[in-house]
Amino acid sequence: MKKIISGLFIFITIFAFAQDEIKFQDIPFKDLIAKAKKENKLVFIDAYASWCGPCKMMEKNVFTKKTVGDFYNKNFINARIDMEKGEGREVAQKFSVRSYPTYLFLNGDGELVSQNYGYMEEGIFLTMAQDINSPNNKSGSLKERFAKGEKSPEFLINIMKLNANADFDFAKKASERYFQNKSKTDEISKDEVGLLLYFIKSTEDPNYNFFTARKTDIIKYLPEETYNEFNNQIVLSKIVAESVDENKKEINEEYFMKTAEPLVGKEAAMTKLNQTKLSYYEQNSNFAEYEKAALVYYKNSDQFQPNELLKAAWIFSDHIQSKPSLKKAAEWAEKSVMQSETPENTYILAKIYYQLGNTDVAKNYAEMSRNMAESAGKDATLAKELLSKIK
DSSP states (O other): OHHHHHHHHHHHHHHHHHHHSOOOOOSOHHHHHHHHHHHTOEEEEEEEOTTOHHHHHHHHHTTTOHHHHHHHHHHEEEEEEETTSTTHHHHHHHTTOOSSSEEEEEOTTSOEEEEEESOOOHHHHHHHHHHHOOGGGGSSOHHHHHHTTOOOHHHHHHHHHHHTTTOHHHHHHHHHHHHHTSOTTSOOOHHHHHHHHHHOOSTTSHHHHHHHHTHHHHTTTSOHHHHHHHHHHHHHHHHHHHHEETTTTEEOHHHHHHHHHHHHOHHHHHHHHHHHHHHHHHHTTOHHHHHHHHHHHTSSGGGSOHHHHHHHHHHHHHHOOOHHHHHHHHHHHHHHHHHOOOHHHHHHHHHHHHHTTOHHHHHHHHHHHHHHHHHTTOOOHHHHHHHHHHO
16 A cells, blocks of 8 residues: 555656646647747747757756746747757758757747747746747737837847848848937947948948948947958948959959959958959859969968868868969968867868878878767768778
8 A cells, every 4th residue: 555655646746747847849840830829929949959968957957947837838839849850950040050058939920039048047047038928029020010110229139139140131121220210329339339240241231321420439349440441341342243254254353453452452452352262263163263362362371260271271172183282271271280180170181191192191180080080979981081092
């Protein structure tokens, strides 16, 4: 009898515990949205990965709390989705999920109304949900509200932050409305400067007028030199577009320099021209022209970040046969390796040394790449294939 009572007590305890925690629904994404629409609720998605330690801690320590379960179960349609499996991959791409855990809150139209990150204690996690679960966030599509002319600063900033990656054009329109509604006497914050710069892509953008008119306020938060460099890039972007001949798949360098140099000076114009050539010729797989541009642009390699040099080295290792050019690529890759050895940069350096005929050094770096990849649980196939060629 005692065993029966004991077993019953355990069952009741487990059942009660299960009732306290967040109830996650295992249904397709589209059904989550449809259910939220029908019940006039927001969807809460715990976007996680199976290997993520903080995700497991949230599942064990926070999702099981009664206060959390009560609030989330009452107010949200809840789901946990592995971002690396099934339709989780599409969700991750749609909402730019790049770290774990990420907490997505969506309205009944499938729009993002809040996105937050990282391990949170019970109180913070609950307060976050209470703030997000406002009638305003459930009052209709963000785009519908925007189309009707809503212009509260909080509403527009929310659109900008949530859609900067997922729907850039929508976020950009919100930024334009936001800055158009700031008066000439309104102060500008550091965060506002960041948002302003992020959405300016052309001198024809409405925000560009605000950018030039409020220079004095903007350079309170960034050096005037940086302001001028940014302005040069924006001014040159239109000239870049006009210089590209899509029929011939080439850049009219003479036109570019003739038009750009009077505006920004010879040095800035040449820098932008070489950047444009690198980007354009890589995109169009014209690696002969890419090689020429890279050798000019990265001539003084100490002025560049190692990761940028590594990318050029990788392209050279895949597409360039010239020994002098490959020697330069080896120098670029070495700068990355000197900063921090990784399976990727040691492999690239090994590959280049192999192409140069220096098999002993190539073998050392390939073995280093393989060992680091295996220790980190990464794919070591490329390093192993290279080692098989060397041996």
